[in-house]
Amino acid sequence: MADADIDVVAVVLRTQASIDALIAIKKALPEMKVGAGTITSPETLKQALDAKADCIVTPAISESLIKHLSGLTIPVLPGISTTSDLLLATEHGYTEVKLFPASLSGGPSFIQAMSSLFPQVSFCPTGGVKQQNKENHLSLSNCFAVGGTWISTKVWVEQKQWHNITEACKHANS
Known part of the structure; x- marks a missing residue:
């Protein structure tokens, strides 16, 4: 994605591997803004903040969740x-x-x-x-x-076809 000049990505936090991926992307590409997506609870929000997510994205909102989001100093994109x-x-x-x-x-x-x-x-x-x-x-x-998700299919990731992801990102930007 970075090779296609994408400078903002969101990692959906659905497994522990997602947190690890967020941390790894931030370490490998410090100029990349890495958001944490699929934030649905205070627990996933805390994990995202602990992993130093640059922004928060939720799939939905509720009165309870929005209270936890208020006051954050990083951008929030409520679903x-x-x-x-x-x-x-x-x-x-x-x-x-x-x-x-x-x-x-x-x-x-x-x-x-x-x-x-x-x-x-x-x-x-x-x-x-x-x-x-x-x-x-x-x-x-x-x-x-x-x-x-068309820019990064599961098959491309599983088969480490990184060039396909780069090309899809370039095409998406055009």
């Missing part, structure tokens, strides 16, 4: 999938949110519809975003980025 979630996020001062799962939550149509209700909010859709449909999202003025 939303409904207008109620979006209202909760904005009530806590968030103006950038993750739409997840985008493909099941309305995708570009939802993002576009929210532009008049929440003009101060920008979106980063993930979940169902692919190379073939990323421009449908990115063409919207209130969409600042997209996330997707």
Whole structure:
């Protein structure tokens, strides 16, 4: 990813290996901003902070989780999938949110519809975003980025096909 000039990545924290990967990336590539994703509890948040994550990304929000996120000095991208979630996020001062799962939550149509209700909010859709449909999202003025697993498939990682990941990242940036 770094070879393709990607300077921000999010590691989903679903196993201990994910924490180890976050730490290893930060050590090997100190200029890379490494976020911790899939933060769903105070415990995973603590693990991410202990691993020195540069930002926090959640797949969803709740009153309880948002209380733990408030006051952090690093950026937070709370996950939303409904207008109620979006209202909760904005009530806590968030103006950038993750739409997840985008493909099941309305995708570009939802993002576009929210532009008049929440003009101060920008979106980063993930979940169902692919190379073939990323421009449908990115063409919207209130969409600042997209996330997707197409740039790093499980098979490529298992088979150490790093060049495929680099090429997919280059293509995603074009």
